[in-house]
Amino acid sequence: MSIHIAVVGSPSFIQQVQNGSSLPDVRIEGFPYDDPREAKDIATHLLFFDGVFFSGSFPYTYATEEVTLPFAHHVVQDDVVLLTSLLYVTLTQQLRLEHLSIDLVDASRLDSILASFPSHMSPPQVKELSPYMNFEELISFHEQLQRTGTTRFALTSVERVHRHLVENGFASQLMIEPEERILPHFHDFIQQIRLNKSDQSQLAVLFYSDASEDTLNHTTKHHYFGGKLMESTQDGIILLSSKGKIESAMSNGFILPEETPGHVGIGYGSDYQRAIEHAELALHTTSNSTIRIVDDSKRMTFTDQPAPIHFRVTQTRVYDMMKQTGMSPINIEKLIHFSTDHLEFTAKELTDHLNVTRRTTERLIKKLVDAKLVHRIGEEMSYSQGRPRTVYKFQFPVD
Numbered sequence: 001m002s003i004h005i006a007v008v009g010s011p012s013f014i015q016q017v018q019n020g021s022s023l024p025d026v027r028i029e030g031f032p033y034d035d036p037r038e039a040k041d042i043a044t045h046l047l048f049f050d051g052v053f054f055s056g057s058f059p060y061t062y063a064t065e066e067v068t069l070p071f072a073h074h075v076v077q078d079d080v081v082l083l084t085s086l087l088y089v090t091l092t093q094q095l096r097l098e099h100l101s102i103d104l105v106d107a108s109r110l111d112s113i114l115a116s117f118p119s120h121m122s123p124p125q126v127k128e129l130s131p132y133m134n135f136e137e138l139i140s141f142h143e144q145l146q147r148t149g150t151t152r153f154a155l156t157s158v159e160r161v162h163r164h165l166v167e168n169g170f171a172s173q174l175m176i177e178p179e180e181r182i183l184p185h186f187h188d189f190i191q192q193i194r195l196n197k198s199d200q201s202q203l204a205v206l207f208y209s210d211a212s213e214d215t216l217n218h219t220t221k222h223h224y225f226g227g228k229l230m231e232s233t234q235d236g237i238i239l240l241s242s243k244g245k246i247e248s249a250m251s252n253g254f255i256l257p258e259e260t261p262g263h264v265g266i267g268y269g270s271d272y273q274r275a276i277e278h279a280e281l282a283l284h285t286t287s288n289s290t291i292r293i294v295d296d297s298k299r300m301t302f303t304d305q306p307a308p309i310h311f312r313v314t315q316t317r318v319y320d321m322m323k324q325t326g327m328s329p330i331n332i333e334k335l336i337h338f339s340t341d342h343l344e345f346t347a348k349e350l351t352d353h354l355n356v357t358r359r360t361t362e363r364l365i366k367k368l369v370d371a372k373l374v375h376r377i378g379e380e381m382s383y384s385q386g387r388p389r390t391v392y393k394f395q396f397p398v399d
Helices: 011-020 036-045 057-066 079-092 107-114 135-147 159-167 179-200 213-221 243-251 272-283 316-325 329-339 347-354 358-370
Strands: 003-009 026-032 051-054 072-074 100-104 125-128 153-156 172-174 203-208 228-233 236-242 264-269 291-294 299-302 305-310 344-346 374-380 389-394
Touching: 003 011, 003 036, 003 057, 003 179, 011 026, 011 179, 036 057, 051 057, 051 179, 057 072, 072 179, 079 100, 079 107, 079 153, 079 172, 100 107, 100 135, 107 125, 125 135, 135 153, 135 159, 153 159, 159 172, 179 243, 203 243, 203 272, 213 228, 213 236, 236 243, 236 272, 264 272, 272 291, 316 329, 316 358, 329 347, 329 358, 344 347, 347 358, 347 389, 358 374
Parallel strands: 003 026, 003 051, 051 072, 100 125, 100 153, 153 172, 264 291
Antiparallel strands: 203 236, 203 264, 228 236, 291 299, 299 305, 344 389, 374 389
16 A cells, blocks of 8 residues: 655755655655745645645645645644753753743743743743744744843744844744654654544445436446446346545535435445345335435444444443343434433433324334333423423433
8 A cells, every 4th residue: 555645845855854764665756945934835735635734833824724735733842842942942052041032832841841940040041932923023933032132142943034034144043843752753653644534545335226327327327436336137236346435426416416305325344245134234224315324333323423323332321221222223323322312301302303103103112112211301392282292301320
């Protein structure tokens, strides 16, 4: 599995990543800048990489405001960076903190570090950064303090500011990013991309319940969503593709033709047989949703119901409730999802949510009451006439 990564940062940052990464299947392409605001112009060149690794939050912000990147990460300026930089400057320059001017992304991090120092020590001059800050203002901040003798040295997070200060005779140090901090960030990012690519490359089988010419023409028009037609009979249409291609088609609303009378079951799997089994399970599940999906872990989702319903019972709570009530795992999971928004409910509300008959709901409630998972807490009158409705409350934990 080959991975193509864009690295956006200063020339020294890019070189640090390239020299430190020796992964044979990772190809790195650097996009250097002199000013982090240049990331806006670089952004359009980053769309076709597997991932984009930024040197910091500013270039990340500038780029992601211009385009939507599929996978992006930036190095965080953490306490290790601040402590390393402070220690280096105070020791090599023999400085006290009050003779130092610092700019940084999150001033509260420095506050928490200084809180552990002796109280008689005076703090440095601090300026918090913003992506929309005028860098000339930041340069002026450090220059004026040194001109007036308030400070003797600048510690800056922005390479462009550091270069300007040094070129104009001011004492400056760029924040030190220890290599052992950058490379773990980078390798963790690569691992996330590997997992994502592996997930996206899973097989996807689509079973269409409607075998009409309109449906067949629709799937043909979209080139079988990057896959191929496996079967077309009077009972339905079967396609084979990949999870990544199908998710892309769903996000664009391409899976079903408009005003179709049928529905589609989508199954994902690490092999063809699993994907077929999951697609059949999805196709034959009772639901009003036109698109039903069962993933490789046997979890079902609908286009209008993002919370997954588990067919494989791995949660102790669900298993215990199954034993107490004799209900199926799919019904238990539906109830759990319902309870997250309706700790108190009436039989009508539950009937509407489950899309079943009132009689079925009454049987479910009786099982829950007998198992002491639901109890009656009162009644409500929705209208001036008619019988009051019993109000129930769930007694099982709600995630």
